[in-house]
Amino acid sequence: MALPAAELLRSQGENHPAWAAFDPVWYIATYPEANLSCGGDPSLALEYYLRAGCRLGHSPSPLFDERYYLDQHLDIAALVRAGQYRSGFDHYCQFGHRGASPHWLFDDGLYARLYEDMTLENLDAHHCAGRYDHWLKSGQREARIGHFMFDPQYYRARVLESGAPDAQFEQRGPFVDYLYSLYRPGPELPCSPYFAPYFAPDYYIATHESVKPVMACGRVRNALHHYQLIGEAEGFDPVPEYSEAYYRDAYPDIAAAIDAGHFTSGYRHFVQYGAFELRRPRADIDLLYYRDMNPRVRDDLNAGRVRDAFAHLRTIGLKEKLPYCPPERVPEISEAAAKQLFELKARNQIALFARQRLDFTLSGPPALSVVMVLFNKFELTLLALASLRNNYAGAIELIIVDNASTDDTRRLETYVRGAVLIHSKENLGFLRACNLALDAVSSPSLLYLNNDIELGYGAIAAALARLASAPTIGAVGGKIIRTHGRLQEAGSIIWSDGSTIGYLRDASALAPEANFVRDVDYCSGVFLLCRADLVKRLGGFDEGFKPAYYEEVDLCVRMIEAGFRIVYDPDVVVHHLEFGSASNTEASMALMRRGRRIFKRKHAAFLRTRLDCAAENIIKARARDGAGRRVLFLEDTVPVRRLGSGFVRANDAVRAIAAAGWRVSVLPINGARHDIMSLFGDLPDTVEVLHDQTILTLPNLLREREGFFDLIWVSRTHNLDRTRAIFEEAGIDPARTPFVLDTEAIEAARDAAAAALDPAKAGFDLPAALAQEFRNAGDCRHVTAVNQAEVDLLRGIGISPVSVLGTIRDPDPTPRDFADREGLLFIASIHQTDSPNFDSLRWYRDEILPELIALMGTPPVLTFIGYTAPDIDLAELADNPFIMVRGSVDDIRPAYDRHRLFIAPTRYAAGTPYKVYETASHGLPCVATALLADQLGWAPGVEIASVPVGDAKGFAAAIARLYHDEAAWQAMRSAALARLEAENSRATFDATVRMILEQKPRATAKRRARLRAVG
Template sequence: MPDNALPYRYSWDHFDLAWIRDTYPETREIIGGDTADIGDLPRLAGLCGYSPNPYFDERYYVARYPDVRQAIDQGRYLSGFDHYRKAGHRDRNPHWLFSEQYYVTTNPDIGRLLLNDSSLRNGYDHYLRFGDAEFRTGSWFFDPLEYIKSTTNEIIRTPFSHYLLHPSGYSNSAWFDTDWYMATYPQVLDAIRRGEWRSILHHYLHNKSDGHFDPCPYFSERFYVQSNPDIRDAILSGQFNSGYEHFLLYGLRERRQPHPDVDLARYACVPAVQEDLRSGRRPNPFIAYCRDKGAPPDIDAILEQTEDATKYAFEKKCTVLSFNAARRPLDFSHGRPDVSVIIALHNHFDMTINALTALRASHDGGIQLILVDGGSQDETRDLERYVRGATILRLPGNVGFVRACNAAIEHVAAPFVLFLNNDTEIQPGSIAAALQHFRRHSSTGVIGAKLIRTNGLLQEAGTIIFRDGSVAGYLRGRRPDSPEANFVRRVDTCSGACLFTRTDLLRRLGGFDEAYIPAYYEETDYCVRVWKSGSEVVYDPSINAIHYEYGSSDHTSGAGYINRNRLIFNGRHTDFLARKLVRSERTIATARSPFRPGARRILFVEDQIPLRQYGSGFTRANDIVTTMAMAGHEVTLFPIFKPLVHPSHLHAAFPDTVEIIWDRDLPDLERFLAQRAGLYDVIWVSRTQNVRRLIPVIEQTAHLMPQTMLVADTEAVSAVRDEQKDRLHGMTDEQMPSLTERLRAEFECLFIASRIVAVNARDARLLSDHGFADVRVLGHMQTPRPGGRPWTERSGLLFVGAIHHRDSPNFDALEWLVTQLWPMLEPLLPDDAKLLVAGHIGPAASLAGLPQSPRIVYLGEQADLTQFYDSARLFIAPTRYAAGIPYKLHEAAAHGLPAVASDILCRQLDWADGDEILWARANDSTDFLRVITNAYDNPTLWARLRYNMQAHIAMENDYRLYTRLIEGILTSTG
């Protein structure tokens, strides 16, 4: 069948004769009816710039890609459309309002679908067939919902198609300021009226502006291109239509400056901006800047000023809830309670009902509610009408918090007690979190909550006691999602507004000291006595409560009690106070948590917050941090680059005692260290390039941490990998630096460190040869967990590797595997044998363009790979250049999956060929073919490999050994 008679299959891949006649009237004499042969249209499209249908723009395509114009002139293609059908559909953009790369990278599910569904030719095909109807967008500049708003009296099911078929349609987006553009370039409107352009957006995206047209007042095309000369050739070649397109795809993520007057890095640090980014209200700092016009609101200041208003709103809500309790009384009937809750009352009926409503909703288990009413005169006297199953104690007068709580202690039936103010709303899950903490940590005697004021800002995240007996709520006035407020730590004391303790400890210590009657300092005194008894006081951010400060007392009178009781407290605990720090803003970070004997305070610096799914050394970093925390050390994680995922995702990945600084990065580190002067015993820097990045910061702050150990964890010696890569690409010895020169350049920055860590013995020898003494080796941690599925029930091969960018060892290995090895291997394997490909794919990476096959399954990132390790027969790692030590092979071994790997990786492991692993020569498809086919149907070999590699994992990667190695690094002074 001739090319011009190809059957219509894809919505963009056909000649729409009716549309062509309407769009280009001069073609009517050439084109007959709708069913007529298209004749010479393909050639006319190339000569005259005719588009074949509304979904492909011939003139844009040819202007965008100079190599296409050249190919047409040389006669290799009839038109741009001809080129796109045959080759360009893989990675080119067919229309000025669609970006293939944008669509695939912003919709990861589509990227995986394209790799595994051969009926889809590219992202554009998916967009026109499905994505448009799902209200997805294929461009920064087209918002389908905004477009629908601009239309009237129509049901629009496919906004993009509708827009293309209606020349008068209006498209608005956050990335392009239409009104500003019209006001700045009025000549464009005249050109549109003359019919030269169909819209403002068409003019901007179609023309090559060369710096003459900007999309908004906060991006300068001329400035951006001049400031980034590395992108000029890419724009000229058509890889990018403009500097703005590069900025949107890469520059924004790389923190390139969009305009001489726009500092996005500084702007992104503004708390209001960070909140908008986390909540999804703004997709990135640039859009936030555009919408705020560079002036974000000071939300914290606004919230601080509106506390009175939020308290009034709180009171109104309490009133409504009391009506509900009158109709449906709150039921606290219980059998064997999990916790006994003591609430002291004096009037404030509505607030009490609010507190009890929140309490009942917060926990599904048994709650013993003990209410102590000290002579209330309001509706509290009839509380039995509103609450069932509670123990209500009536005292003759307002005896105060201390005596009321002590009166309740003898009635406690549960193993744990919660003291709760009646102006406090405990949040769901808090009681369960406290109970879990007590059961896991026998040393904990008291747990305090994260207290949030009615205005949404913190009242405290634990409380500090200073040497003069004064106390300060840590982080008061800060946001409750601040990194410093969201990790478990030991504290001096915590507020009695929401305080958990063990019943036996409470009774042994005699409850609250009645010297502090009526209130204030009683919980501080109790916490100090808990410390003296040998138990710990802990702040746990999983316990949350909203507190209406001074809702049940008077702030003015409270100040008098505080001053009086502080003197009593000081007299009782002079020994404890002697060990406390003098009150100062500069000592807050050190004072926030009492020192734990034998523990180290460690700042761990890494490229990113090390999530396990990122691979590429991040899994090892995660293991190191986790092991440190589990050993009782206080670890702070600080990233060189801010994370791209939500903070909640980060907190789930580490022990709850790890402090994760997710809202700051390298430009903030110097100030961060200044604020925490003298706090850290150890600064552990992961990766040599990060040591190099930190040298200026360390030099500026060295006087603030003279005794701090600086650990340089090389993670992997990249010079070895770089040399392998250069040789792979055909470079000769004369064309590239020697390995010695590369190593010297890489290691030069490490002399600033107190201790050097290598990932394997080979790297350690390289470091020792360059003058570094006593290099410690710290590899990977693994626990054998072999899958139970037998050899006969397994099939296929498994490839696992994180791909952060296309210029990475894992992408190179995967590309070689699916393009070179698999086509040779597939016919030799049973029909049920598939190649499974799994691993994280970063925002700068894409697997688009890799071969598709019914027997290649691209899984993408998986939360748990166990089922794949348990179903595959062999693991394959055909890496052609690498550094360090391959975690993926250790993980496969831990799961009991024998592996075939390149000799490069096998030497890193130092495992014997045929005993623990199967070797194949890197970049040698014939050798890989031989090894795999020999092993695939050999159950005896499979069983021997499985047994031996499990033994290696148990001996070399054990958790206890790993812990001892880390302790040796942290404590040794040699």
Template sequence: MPDHISSPAPSWDHFDLAWMKATYPEIRDVVGTDKPDEIGDLPRLAGICGYSPNPYFDECYYVARYPDVRQAIAEKRYVSGFEHYRSIGHRDRSPHWLFNEEYYVVANPDIGRLLRNDTGLRNGYDHYLRTGDAEFRSGSWFFSPFEYIKSTSDEIVRTPFRHYLAHQSGYSNSAWFDTDWYMTSYPEVLDAIRRGEWRSILHHYLYGKNHGHYDPCPYFSERFYVESNPDIRDAIASGQFNSGYEHFLLYGVKERRQPHPDVDLDQYGHSPYVQALLRNGRRPDIFVSYCRDRGVSPDVDAALELAETATKYAFEKKCSVLSINAARRPLDFSYERPDVSIIMALHNNFNMTINALTALRASHGGGLHLILVDGGSEDETRDLQRYVTGATILHFPGNIGFVRACNAAIAHVEAPVVLFLNNDTEIQPGAITAALQRFRHHPRTGVVGAKLVRTNGMLQEAGTIIFRDGSVAGYMRGKSPDIPEANFVRQADSCSGACLFTRADLLRQLDGFDEAYIPAYYEETDYCVRVWKSGHEIVYDPSVTAIHYEYGSSDLTSGASYINRNRLIFMGRHTDYLSRKLVRSELNTNTARSPSRSGARRILFIDDRIPLRNYGSGFSRANDIVTTMAEAGHAVTIFPIFKPLVHPSHLYTAFPDTVEIIWDRDLPDLDAFLAQRAGLYDVIWMSRTQNVRRLVPVIERTAHLMSRTMLVADTEAVSSVRDEQKDRLHGIPEDRLPDLADRLRAEFECLFVASRIVAVNALDARLLTDHGFTGVPVLGHLQTPRPGPRPWKERSGLLFVGSIHHRDSPNFDSLEWLVTHLWPMLEHVLPDDAKLLVAGHIGPAASLVGLPRSPRIAYLGEHADLAPLYDSARLFIAPTRYAAGIPYKLHEAAAHGLPAVASDILCRQLGWQDGHEILQARTGDEVDFLRVIANAYGNPALWARLRYNLQARITTENDRGTYAETIDGILNAP
């Protein structure tokens, strides 16, 4: 690469002669020329004297940071750190104390995608200088462009980083570095800066190893962190990390390592408020959140409970604002074919009525038949026809009460579904559509109830529970409305009449509400019990959401007296029903939240993470298992060993809406979780052997809470086989290899805690049987044939699909081998239009930046829909060199009708025949892979035969019905 002075865009890869002369005046005598191309012996001189070639590369920092660079210079392999960086260091090293390559790529996933493909960018720093700085991106935890701009109010700054390099005494605070605290704690640093020893506060902190003498903020101790984590000492000494703090920011904070003897991130992170801040991106990580809160998180739920009176006042104010404008623009409820008839009983409270009707009209675009029943109102409610058009309005001279008013309206119902809605209730957008879909797709549903949220933002109820004494409790009352327990569809005993949907024909069949409960309270509970007795179901649906001004239509005192009276009436009406209910107890809440169903099991499913399909690595299979269980009518709860890294909204779309997803807790919370749900679960399904091992201590501590629970250990894959393959691949001598039988015994030891063992394929089942486990069922992958329509002649190239969670994974190893060893050979034998497409989830601990790039390799990253890729490629390639279980990606490729070339270890796992369903090549043998691919790529007859046989295989082995039967057999095993 030739040396050059200038560049069309800012670049680190040049000698800036003018800048060097200004920075190092002494070189003017050495380099007398002003011609850009005549730099003479300047590179060697710069290396000897430690001169930086331009403002973007710090020679002294780079050499001091990386011991191997110093060694290479001493051995005269490079004349300077800059030469090393230009040659190989740019791939993964940091060139300047205020830029971190790994931070930049991880913090900006779009940059990672750019760098994985041939875009003309050599590394993240190249992008940062050319584009990222002007986009106000940050290249380091320690430099916030917006904070820096605040300190430069007297001028316009379009590239903060470049500006800072020219004015390094500028002030630059950041979320991870407390400049004010640093100056106060270490006043000697300011003196050193004044003497010219350092350019700025950041320069002092970041430039050299301080060995624990200086900390970045009061909540991180360098000395404590390094002493507490001896595993990172060698990495710091080798230059992999500049300090313990850099390791903490890259990895330690995610692993919840302790940064300071007085800082407990785990305890702090259990606050729901903190978790919400992190989920919504208001705090970049838990450590920054801790620093800003000084370790004290507010009890938001308690504060909101105390503030309910104030929030009710605020709600009333909002209602009054709407009522002022109501006459100017009447609400139009005209309809032709109504989707739903809404019954609203009224007595005064005009402002709230207008608010409720405004929200109702805005919530649904279809036809709404509004029936308003006014019982002797004395306020503006008497003249509602001035404010509402197209509604049926019934007037009564006196206050006839809620029950009688609702019953009077039933005769006017025209729609197939009826919504009872209080005038102190604000229904939310989408609620009506969700309820109508529930009735449309589930004929046995008789009532759909809402998630009711009080004015203070806390739950009033997520469905209600009826106890044996006839009392009724709102499930999850007083909790946050986003908690997992309130956000899945389930059967409930009853639901509040403040927002209750029911079928119109069923309402007429049951003669509406029982007027024994006049004027109100318990009428909807009684109705729901009669719905149950009629053979229909009560369903709580969290998509049906409404804000309720509780006791807006009556005061709390009178409400309590009606409740006590009507509970006794209810008990007399339904003694038979109540005899089967649980005794009222806080400990019975979770067990009582849903009526038991014949044949349905309550299942707790535990995996590493919430199993999203795009994660691969066995998570697709786990997702299929959960989905199949839920579709069979079982009540499934998912509990992760590790909290999810994605927003909960991603999780709820990945499973049937009846699945409860505990996304806000993880393994340390499991003991308390099981205690809260003692006796609830019929089955605990533990996915992956390593998780069973993690769960053994928990099971031993809580066994008395689940004496009748079936414990299923789903091995997912036998890792000992994979580990032995990996050791052999890496050249571990035979005499140092652990015996496979010993590995298997150690791996299987934890499985004896389970009452049922599941294997993913016949090979694993035999290994388990050989170690004393009997009756091991095989549960593989679920697939449905869906071959892409594109013919052979319109396809080209190879497709690699695999999730990479870390660089030590089999998928990363196989991809690295493919692009480094095999693909350069394939480029010479495949047509010019043949490309290698690489797709799949890439975890935060994995990076493909260092892999070879080529115009004929496209690193596509994660794709929501892989079908177009399967339909465009001619062959699928799976050159895995060590593996366990069954490769889901090969089953998926087969289902899409894409023939595959795979290593022989994968073919043995599948049990597929070479040349019949798959093409086999020797593991790790690029010559054999080259031969197989070259012979197959231009052979349409072979391609068609493989495709046909694959579809037959998938139809026979991966059928949905067979899959469901296997799971049913596991759950109902004696």
């Protein structure tokens, strides 16, 4: 039924479209100007609407949203302005009802995809004026879905729960009733299991501060309306169980699809597809685990009682507390039970040593001397010695003192060969026995080792390597894990009153705080690797502490006073049966109290330098090194090198800060989605990787570590914007705790370059865009950019000081000769359709390649290698005989060795082109646009061949010239390698970072004022 709005609204009859309705009472109540003109008389409302209201953007009823329709269809809005249609509703009446969505809560395309009978031909046959007409007349009552955020069956249930429904509820249907409810006073009822059961509107409003003002001014009717019109496009989270930022970050294919315009938000994809694919809606919600571990979920899904696992979680699982994520660790067992299991393991393998003797026989000088003191506990001793032998294959001088044992320890020689065994006729205690063994030590490294332990993989080698890494290290200790899997200590702290504490006792062994190297007050004698000559020079353990306890604390303090360091190394893992060698725990505690009194008297001067025993002091007391040089490093995620992009450079920045002697704590703003081994293994071992933190936990971290950080290093400008209010709330003043902003890339510069290619974007205001992008940079003591061109841009808007912090790339040229190479190479990633790299390929195909054919006849084939997002279709290049698309490859070095030239026809970009550094490091000359040459600061014709952006003919000529001129090829190859060596070495990069770190503080107020003036 294609008629103008005036005819449809005035007519009625059989098969009249349900959406072609005018509600006069609603109309004059909604639009004050209509009420005033009609004198409050609803009978005059329709004529007013047709005469004037439709031109004012009014809707004829709640069923059609005029503003939404015009905002979604700008071409139709232009036709309305031109007078071809009276209103958006007029267009919908005549044409739009055949496929356009008339309301923010009805998706015409979704309705067509979900239901096979919703073809226009079938609808015409049944006298329905489009899908929306069907939805209003019957679909909403048939429990069909017309929008991913409205479930009529769910809404009906909520209405019934809230009390007696409106008298017109059944006549209107749940969808129409909901639309009218937006204009009635009262609480907002949830309308979908995906949006607001019980609390989501309140959550949405409370979480997103911009919602309330927009609702107050009447632009939107409620929280859902705001989300549909504004929040979804801006990435707001609609429910607490879903994170838009996480979903986009965890699934790059979805982020690319959103950028390409296929989805308005990740949530829209998730509800339509991702929930069925069991993708994670939030980092800690695993829908696959939820479905597989809960029979109730599987039963309900199979019976069709819920649509998907996420809907089940929202409507049932949370209320019933069904588990939705694997536990971080195995279920806890009591330490008493764990100790019994540890002892049982030792006892169960005792028979092995009857036929498989442990052999410590030396055939040359020992690499390590191990001192172990025994008193009974024969089974535990053999477990410890077997662990020692299996752990380290080098020459071990094993020195054992048996303190008059009464069990099978007396016959230890029968099962252990090559050890120095000292049998004492009396129980000398641990301390005196160790000193007795000291005379027999001949190795440069001495390990004091308990007999109630089991060593983790490579513990001995890791400890020896750490001890040898610096002559100032006097002793090395490790991560001591009790039998039930919780920490005993990760290094230890001495307080000013002489008491001690094992750092992180009872914490997880995988806690970030337990997994970085640092200097400590002391390490437990359970495993203490020392310089043997230092221990002998200090006279071993002080016998004033005999029989045991506090002797290792005293020894470590004497090492520190002698100018040596005590180092905690998390790679040294020791599983310990705590108090396993003691007669009873209370006896051990009594000896500890006695030892503390002696220690306090002996080291009064040292204790005056220590902090008071208080929970808030633990974070500062955990390390002796780093005071005054502690950095909080913020990045989108943990900068693992295999992520590529700017994360390689961020990784190098962390390394440089650590190399400068600063203590770095890395916090991933968006969370860390990588495995523990990648996170810990790709950064220096002195770096604290806060993999369990995000921007959501940053406020709490700053409270717990008040006054701890001496500098904040922010990678990427948007992270400064996102965290600025958090730091202000925490009371962190940039004048006292300086901020460094590493821009990584300037978005305004890239946008300006893209605008220069698009006539529709003429007049792009670069200074204004820069001022907006760097509106918070005035708080920073120093700002870095990746090249001189971007430094100049920042200085131009008043940012100072600002420095170039470039990119590290070591020369590693491929060996093949010029004559043995052929073809052109382009390596890049394409994440979205408006990617600069996709534009480069198209420009090459459409404009450069024809010029190259004209010059060369048969041009060399261009090979494109690189990641392409799933929704990017490169089929348009498939039929071109001179372009070969290979996609991602595991090893790109052979491609660099095989090809003769690299091209980079980039017309817009920001930052610096890492791909050009990479190709130069492999010894392949590059033809690029002047944009990239300027970003690099390289001399055209010397280190790089460059032509102006848009000069396709010049680009082709540069390729042809360099492709055939071996002398020029060799010269450019050598010049680029030399430039890399001079400017992109680690030494240059590290020196810049050190300069920034050591820079004297400057007031930020003047700089903020300058930026405001520019803005």
